Amino acid sequence: MQKSWYKEMSVYQVWPRSFCDGDGDGIGDLKGVLSKLDYIKSLGVDAIWFSPLYKSPQKDYGYDIADYRSIQPEYGTMEDFKLVLDEAHKRGLKVIMDLVINHTSDQHEWFKKSIEEPDSKYHNYYHWYKGKGKRRPNNWMSTFAGPAWEYNEKLDEYYLHLFAVEQPDLNMDNPEVREEVKDIMRFWLDMGVDGFREDVITFISKKEGLPSSPYWFPVATGIEKYMHGPHLDEYLLEFKNDVLSKYDCMTVGEAPMMTTKNALKHITEGPNQHLNMMFHFEHMAADCLFYSWFKTKFSLKRLKKVFSRWQKDLYGKAWNALYLENHDQPRVINRYGSTKYRVESAKMLAVTYICQCGTPFIYQGQEIGMLNYPFTDIEQYTDVSTKNNYDVAKAIMGPDRALKLANYASRDNARTVVQWNTEKNAGFTTADEPWFMVNPNYKEINVEAAEKDPDSILNFYRALLKFRKENEVVIYGDYKEHYKRSKDLYVYERNYEGKRLLVINSFTENAVNFKAPEGFDLSKGKCVLTNYKDPKVSGNAFTTKPYETRVYLFE
Numbered sequence: 296m297q298k299s300w301y302k303e304m305s306v307y308q309v310w311p312r313s314f315c316d317g318d319g320d321g322i323g324d325l326k327g328v329l330s331k332l333d334y335i336k337s338l339g340v341d342a343i344w345f346s347p348l349y350k351s352p353q354k355d356y357g358y359d360i361a362d363y364r365s366i367q368p369e370y371g372t373m374e375d376f377k378l379v380l381d382e383a384h385k386r387g388l389k390v391i392m393d394l395v396i397n398h399t400s401d402q403h404e405w406f407k408k409s410i411e412e413p414d415s416k417y418h419n420y421y422h423w424y425k426g427k428g429k430r431r432p433n434n435w436m437s438t439f440a441g442p443a444w445e446y447n448e449k450l451d452e453y454y455l456h457l458f459a460v461e462q463p464d465l466n467m468d469n470p471e472v473r474e475e476v477k478d479i480m481r482f483w484l485d486m487g488v489d490g491f492r493e494d495v496i497t498f499i500s501k502k503e504g505l506p507s508s509p510y511w512f513p514v515a516t517g518i519e520k521y522m523h524g525p526h527l528d529e530y531l532l533e534f535k536n537d538v539l540s541k542y543d544c545m546t547v548g549e550a551p552m553m554t555t556k557n558a559l560k561h562i563t564e565g566p567n568q569h570l571n572m573m574f575h576f577e578h579m580a581a582d583c584l585f586y587s588w589f590k591t592k593f594s595l596k597r598l599k600k601v602f603s604r605w606q607k608d609l610y611g612k613a614w615n616a617l618y619l620e621n622h623d624q625p626r627v628i629n630r631y632g633s634t635k636y637r638v639e640s641a642k643m644l645a646v647t648y649i650c651q652c653g654t655p656f657i658y659q660g661q662e663i664g665m666l667n668y669p670f671t672d673i674e675q676y677t678d679v680s681t682k683n684n685y686d687v688a689k690a691i692m693g694p695d696r697a698l699k700l701a702n703y704a705s706r707d708n709a710r711t712v713v714q715w716n717t718e719k720n721a722g723f724t725t726a727d728e729p730w731f732m733v734n735p736n737y738k739e740i741n742v743e744a745a746e747k748d749p750d751s752i753l754n755f756y757r758a759l760l761k762f763r764k765e766n767e768v769v770i771y772g773d774y775k776e777h778y779k780r781s782k783d784l785y786v787y788e789r790n791y792e793g794k795r796l797l798v799i800n801s802f803t804e805n806a807v808n809f810k811a812p813e814g815f816d817l818s819k820g821k822c823v824l825t826n827y828k829d830p831k832v833s834g835n836a837f838t839t840k841p842y843e844t845r846v847y848l849f850e
């Protein structure tokens with residue numbers, strides 16, 4: 296397996312609106328980021344991925360871009376961005392931008408012109424279609440619920456939007472649109488950014504003629520016609536050959552519904568590789584069907600199966616992107632861990648994924664164990680997909696159960712402001728009111744408190760990332776799972792150039808008897824990471840404590 300900087304790095308994700316407010320208007324911004332660069336560096340990460348910073352009406356908090364070449368005024372100016380970029384680089388931190396090219400904002404000049412000047416080239420930048428009589432062009436539904444088509448009276452045509460109404464899909468089959476995309480990439484790469492996280496990149500190619508789906512789902516009907524579309528390979532290769540390959544940069548593509556088999560078509564190393572890695576979603580469905588709004592009971596077996604499949608199928612061929620949280624996922628402790636054993640389970644979950652083979656991504660607040668917000672009213676939510684999904688859920692199960700579901704599933708759980716200290720608004724802003732909620736648990740859960748506590752989740756992340764950096768077995772080692780049938784324990788080993796790692800994770804508060812798998816003598820290994828003091832072993836075995844994790848290194 297070829298070594299590379301993007302394989303060895305770990306990445307911190309900043310969702311700018313809620314990260315840190317530097318100018319006192321209640322909204323996170325670049326000045327705030329600048330003031331926290333030393334903090335980010337102190338985690339031991341090597342890169343920052345910024346969720347969109349571009350000019351945007353914020354209907355989907357930046358994933359609706361009105362101008363790809365300017366900064367959202369609430370966040371600062373282009374000069375502010377260049378300063379952040381420069382200061383990040385000075386600290387040895389790479390900067391990864393979010394590239395959202397499946398759609399634009401309806402306030403983008405291209406879209407406005409596509410309506411105002413229907414004979415101009417911009418009309419064909421989007422998917423404008425005539426209706427079928429009084430019906431929409433096809434039966435597709437938006438990922439955010441509701442039809443995927445919006446009618447425009449002036450043109451007597453509909454446009455496609457796979458996400459919010461204000462996010463019209465670009466027509467990537469139009470070569471002019473692809474040229475625009477390449478120019479945008481060059482603009483940022485020439486400025487010095489180090490790569491892109493490519494938003495829903497696997498949706499950019501739609502099946503010719505946009506045929507209706509024979510299936511019906513409450514959301515995203517038609518997804519099989521575009522989730523891995525006919526020209527995806529071609530377009531990704533074009534972006535790579537014409538632009539990306541000319542820079543020392545990395546790419547990670549967001550890929551809903553992705554399987555290892557399809558992923559390998561894009562990320563297998565070699566001349567035909569399209570992207571360096573992909574964010575798949577399969578491991579985020581251990582407590583739901585496909586996504587968190589179709590909630591089921593958490594199943595460790597389901598989670599392990601997915602982890603192991605991705606580890607095994609990609610090893611030696613392609614590279615994994617590892618994550619448990621981001622701005623679209625509720626907090627993972629609430630889902631796969633335990634709020635009762637918050638500290639223990641947060642550390643265990645960190646080990647579970649960061650000790651796998653791949654590049655780990657850590658979402659803001661995850662490193663201090665932030666939790667879901669205790670929402671009590673649907674009016675408190677601000678996310679467009681939450682509101683739409685709630686309406687669908689309410690029609691099926693009534694308002695009370697729909698609200699309970701929203702509390703569990705909403706992306707807004709990840710979007711409350713970062714809790715820095717015990718001061719007003721958790722130290723996020725000096726304004727009277729931050730733009731969005733502060734979790735009432737901030738007096739207990741905040742960065743300042745975590746800094747002071749040597750046993751905090753924060754300091755555990757630091758130790759874990761340091762260990763990964765100093766031990767190639769964590770980065771490049773192979774992977775083998777043990778105790779596959781256990782519903783409580785997740786155990787795997789990693790091997791690299793004579794070094795071995797045994798990673799033991801308990802997903803329960805109950806005591807479980809663990810015996811080392813054959814070939815491992817725990818007394819000969821060193822327990823390098825654990826969430827309890829004095830890990831004891833007796834007879835090559837031990838009984839687990841609640842959510843215990845232990846990592847043994849054998850040299």
Ligand code: GLC
Pocket residue numbers: 355358359395458494495549622623
């Ligand atoms: C991706 C983003 C998400 C956004 C959607 C539409 O899934 O991560 O936040 O709403 O794409 O751009």
